[in-house]
Each structure stands twice: as C-alpha cells, then as structure tokens.
Amino acid sequence: MKTLRFSWRASLLIWLATRLMPRERREWADAMNAEMHYLPHDVTFSWAAGCLVAALKQRFAPMHTGNFRINRWVFLLETLGFFGPATLAWWEFAFGPSGAAYFGSKMFAMHFQNLPLADQYMLGLHAAHAVTGLIAPMGLFLGLRYVIRDRALDNRLLGYALIAAPVLQTTAGIIGVIGFGVEPLLPGIFLLLIVLPVAGIVHLMYLGKAVALPPADARLAAG
Amino acid sequence: MQRVRRSSGQTLSLLRSLMDRPRSWHHGYELSKGTGLVSGTLYPILTRLSDRGYLEHKWLPPQEAGKPPRHVYRLNALGIAYAKEQFEITDEAGIEATGTVSRA
Numbered sequence: 001m002k003t004l005r006f007s008w009r010a011s012l013l014i015w016l017a018t019r020l021m022p023r024e025r026r027e028w029a030d031a032m033n034a035e036m037h038y039l040p041h042d043v044t045f046s047w048a049a050g051c052l053v054a055a056l057k058q059r060f061a062p063m064h065t066g067n068f069r070i071n072r073w074v075f076l077l078e079t080l081g082f083f084g085p086a087t088l089a090w091w092e093f094a095f096g097p098s099g100a101a102y103f104g105s106k107m108f109a110m111h112f113q114n115l116p117l118a119d120q121y122m123l124g125l126h127a128a129h130a131v132t133g134l135i136a137p138m139g140l141f142l143g144l145r146y147v148i149r150d151r152a153l154d155n156r157l158l159g160y161a162l163i164a165a166p167v168l169q170t171t172a173g174i175i176g177v178i179g180f181g182v183e184p185l186l187p188g189i190f191l192l193l194i195v196l197p198v199a200g201i202v203h204l205m206y207l208g209k210a211v212a213l214p215p216a217d218a219r220l221a222a223g
Numbered sequence: 224m225q226r227v228r229r230s231s232g233q234t235l236s237l238l239r240s241l242m243d244r245p246r247s248w249h250h251g252y253e254l255s256k257g258t259g260l261v262s263g264t265l266y267p268i269l270t271r272l273s274d275r276g277y278l279e280h281k282w283l284p285p286q287e288a289g290k291p292p293r294h295v296y297r298l299n300a301l302g303i304a305y306a307k308e309q310f311e312i313t314d315e316a317g318i319e320a321t322g323t324v325s326r327a
Contacts, residue, residue: 035262050266054266
C-alpha cells in the first residue's frame with residue numbers, strides 16, 4: 001500500500017499532540033508521530049486526531065488521581081482566576097478612590113474620629129486589607145513566575161505568611177461581626193478575596209515540593 | 224485474597240490481539256486494525272499496560288529509506304500471565320470483549 005506525505009491538518013494535529021504530551025511521556029508522542037509515516041494517506045488525519053486525544057488523556061490523567069501537579073498553562077488560568085479579581089480589589093483598597101490611600105494621614109484620622117465604633121472597626125479592616133490583601137498581587141506574581149519559569153513557591157515561610165495574613169483578617173472580621181456588629185462579608189466577596197487567593201498559594205506551595213517519580217515514569221525517564 | 228480487577232473491553236481486545244502472536248513485535252497501526260481501536264484509545268491503553276510492567280516496547284530501525292524508526296510492542300511474561308488471567312475472568316463472567324465492560 002502506497003503511503004503519501006500527510007496533510008498540513010494532520011501535521012498540525014500530530015504537532016499539537018507532541019506538544020501537549022507530558023514530558024515524561026514524550027517517547028509515546030514520538031511513537032505516535034513515527035507511526036504516522038507508515039499509514040495510508042487516507043487515515044493519517046483520523047490517526048492524528050486520535051493522537052491528540054491520547055495526548056490530552058495523558059495530560060489530564062494526573063487530575064484523576066488526586067495529583068494537583070497540573071500543566072503550567074492550566075495553572076495560568078488558575079492564577080488569573082484565583083488572584084486576578086483579588087488583585088483588582090486590593091488595588092481598589094490600596095490606591096483606588098475609596099481605598100486606604102484615599103484615607104491617608106489627616107483624612108483617615110478625621111474619618112475615624114467622626115465615625116461610630118462599628119464603622120471605625122470596618123474602616124480599620126478595610127485599611128488592613130491594603131496589607132493583608134497583598135497576597136493577591138504577590139500570588140499573581142508568583143503564579144505567573146511559575147507559568148513562565150517553572151518555579152513554584154518553595155519558600156515555605158513566605159507561603160505561610162501569605163496564608164496567615166488573610167486568615168488573621170478573617171479572624172478580625174469575625175470578631176467585628178460578633179463584637180462590634182459590623183456587616184459580615186458577602187459569601188462571594190469572601191470567596192474572591194480570601195478563599196481563592198489562599199487556595200492558590202497553597203497550590204503554589206504544593207507545586208514547590210520536590211516530587212518523586214512513580215516507578216513506571218522513572219523507568220520511562222531512564223529510557 | 225486480593226480481588227483481581229477486570230479490564231475494560233478495549234483492553235481485553237488489545238490483549239487478545241497481542242496474544243495472537245505473543246513473541247512477535249506489533250506496531251501501533253497493526254494493533255489498531257486488529258482491534259478496531261482508534262489511536263486515541265489504543266495509545267493510552269498501551270501506556271497503561273507499560274506503566275504496569277506488562278508491556279515491552281522498543282524502536283525498530285526503519286525498513287524503508289526516509290522513514291523514522293518504528294515503535295513496536297509485545298507482552299512480557301508478566302503481561303502474558305495477566306492477559307491469561309483476564310481472559311479467564313472474562314470467560315467465567317461470560318462477557319465478550321466488545322468494549323461494553325466496565326473500565327479497568
């Protein structure tokens with residue numbers, strides 16, 4: 001059976017499959033790619049499409065086993081989703097028209113003097129968020145660093161400090177709700193400003209841990 | 224006693240194909256034609272069998288000029304024993320390897 005050079009569509013699909021295949025599985029991508037050269041021309045496209053599916057399965061396989069070592073490009077989405085909105089909120093708190101910078105120096109003191117205790121407390125929490133909310137821009141930076149340079153958060157102390165800040169602020173918020181009658185945060189805001197950034201930092205710390213390859217992958221890596 | 228897990232219909236089909244000539248090397252397209260599995264199903268199963276230590280694979284030098292080396296596969300002794308065990312389980316359960324069995 002005569003074999004012909006495959007089409008650009010098939011070439012594109014097999015190229016994508018090779019790129020998407022995890023590094024430790026590269027031999028299998030090469031195998032699928034090599035097999036293409038021995039196929040009849042009319043089946044190369046469907047073969048290449050299948051190879052792309054196979055690569056995607058390999059790419060997503062770790063997610064089925066509770067392994068959170070996800071691909072860096074998937075982590076880019078997580079970074080933007082987990083830290084992006086919180087970074088914008090932090091910017092608003094710190095520099096925006098209603099933020100802590102606006103309340104700087106005399107303005108801040110004036111507002112504090114004229115407000116009832118609960119509002120003073122609330123304002124204090126807002127101002128504190130200018131500091132504790134740093135988890136968001138720092139998380140954004142660290143997340144993007146991981147995506148670009150494959151370097152996760154390996155400084156445990158920094159990780160714990162970043163997590164501790166919003167946890168302390170949450171504790172202060174709970175005290176405010178119980179002790180001073182301030183309005184609790186809306187669940188959606190709590191999720192965006194506290195839960196997602198903390199989850200993102202925890203994930204970055206997890207990715208920063210050294211990993212031992214399972215025996216099968218170690219064999220593959222060793223060739 | 225450890226319970227033996229039953230493989231999927233696709234895996235059984237592939238095992239049968241590999242067991243037709245267990246000492247011969249098989250390439251991907253041949254296995255695909257023999258089993259009716261598309262590459263998107265075939266390669267993940269081959270990878271899984273390899274990970275579990277049932278499959279040997281190697282690169283064959285090209286038979287024709289201008290073509291790359293070809294990846295070929297065969298079951299090792301452990302894989303042959305595993306295949307036989309799976310066939311027994313399937314025969315006992317009276318299930319055909321049609322791809323409708325619960326996945327491994």
